[in-house]
Amino acid sequence: MSASTDVQPRLECHDVTVRFGGVVALDSVSLAVPPATIVGLVGPNGAGKSTLFSVLSGLRRPDAGRVEFEGKDITSYSAQGRARLGLARTFQHPEMFPGLTVREHVMLAHRISTKRSRVWTDLVTGRGFRRTDPEEVERVDGLLAALSLSPIGDRPVAGLSLGMTRLVELARALATNPAVLLLDEPSSGLDALETEQVTRVFELAVERRGVSLLLVEHDVSIVLNLCSRIHVLDFGVKIAAGTPDEVRSDAAVRAAYLGDDQAVGKGA
Numbered sequence: 448m449s450a451s452t453d454v455q456p457r458l459e460c461h462d463v464t465v466r467f468g469g470v471v472a473l474d475s476v477s478l479a480v481p482p483a484t485i486v487g488l489v490g491p492n493g494a495g496k497s498t499l500f501s502v503l504s505g506l507r508r509p510d511a512g513r514v515e516f517e518g519k520d521i522t523s524y525s526a527q528g529r530a531r532l533g534l535a536r537t538f539q540h541p542e543m544f545p546g547l548t549v550r551e552h553v554m555l556a557h558r559i560s561t562k563r564s565r566v567w568t569d570l571v572t573g574r575g576f577r578r579t580d581p582e583e584v585e586r587v588d589g590l591l592a593a594l595s596l597s598p599i600g601d602r603p604v605a606g607l608s609l610g611m612t613r614l615v616e617l618a619r620a621l622a623t624n625p626a627v628l629l630l631d632e633p634s635s636g637l638d639a640l641e642t643e644q645v646t647r648v649f650e651l652a653v654e655r656r657g658v659s660l661l662l663v664e665h666d667v668s669i670v671l672n673l674c675s676r677i678h679v680l681d682f683g684v685k686i687a688a689g690t691p692d693e694v695r696s697d698a699a700v701r702a703a704y705l706g707d708d709q710a711v712g713k714g715a
């Protein structure tokens with residue numbers, strides 16, 4: 448544990464405050480996401496988790512505080528500017544292009560990160576999706592296979608279940624080869640098998656590609672199992688941070704969120 452504190456974080460925020468009228472959604476929140484680790488962000492409904500994701504990904508300017516990517520202040524960067532640095536996110540409520548197939552979504556995302564200039568032509572004409580190179584095919588096929596999406600690769604995303612849509616969104620996010628991936632409730636709407644697959648894909652992304660993940664997740668057992676460090680928000684305030692063991696035994700966390708021993712054990 449001790450050495451990791453000296454490592455330059457990939458993504459960090461310092462004293463971030465966001466107000467919505469009278470509501471203080473985030474009150475001077477700081478956290479860091481080191482390279483190739485999974486960091487958890489948990490807290491009850493309305494704690495400010497999605498708001499912090501919006502601040503980190505550039506969709507919302509904080510009223511105070513700053514965001515840094517590999518030590519550089521990116522608080523004024525747009526979401527697109529941050530994406531170019533290697534910051535990707537998934538949404539609590541995924542947005543897709545209904546007419547595109549599963550494979551096209553993943554291929555488009557991969558192409559955005561590798562051959563930016565061709566993407567809009569491909570999207571407008573539709574023909575470009577057929578002109579593929581072997582590296583692209585290998586990466587896209589690999590992601591589809593890892594998430595068991597190969598059998599539905601040619602189906603339009605319109606009409607897919609929420610669980611399937613989430614898997615496509617995750618494949619799409621990973622296809623951009625992100626340095627940091629922000630995941631907002633990735634297991635919500637997934638069944639047990641899909642959840643297992645998704646968590647395995649997270650571990651592979653960290654182990655094989657060195658991706659850093661910041662994970663918002665209501666399933667406490669997932670967070671306790673996957674994350675090396677966990678931050679706990681309550682009413683916009685960070686009430687605790689530490690290893691899973693430290694957070695599990697933190698009195699403030701128990702009172703505010705986990706409730707009791709059984710809640711931790713069951714992953715409620």
Ligand SMILES: Nc1ncnc2c1ncn2[C@@H]1O[C@H](COP(=O)(O)OP(=O)(O)OP(=O)(O)O)[C@@H](O)[C@H]1O
Pocket residue numbers: 467470471472490491492493494495496497498499539
């Ligand atoms: N666009 C907005 N306008 C006004 N208030 C907002 C807005 N977005 C969030 N809030 C408020 O800010 C607080 C934090 O909301 P946020 O969505 O970040 O919480 P959360 O931790 O993601 O909750 P959940 O677990 O339900 O997803 C809540 O009180 C919420 O009502």
Ligand SMILES: [Mg+2]
Pocket residue numbers: 496497498539
């Ligand atoms: Mg949320």
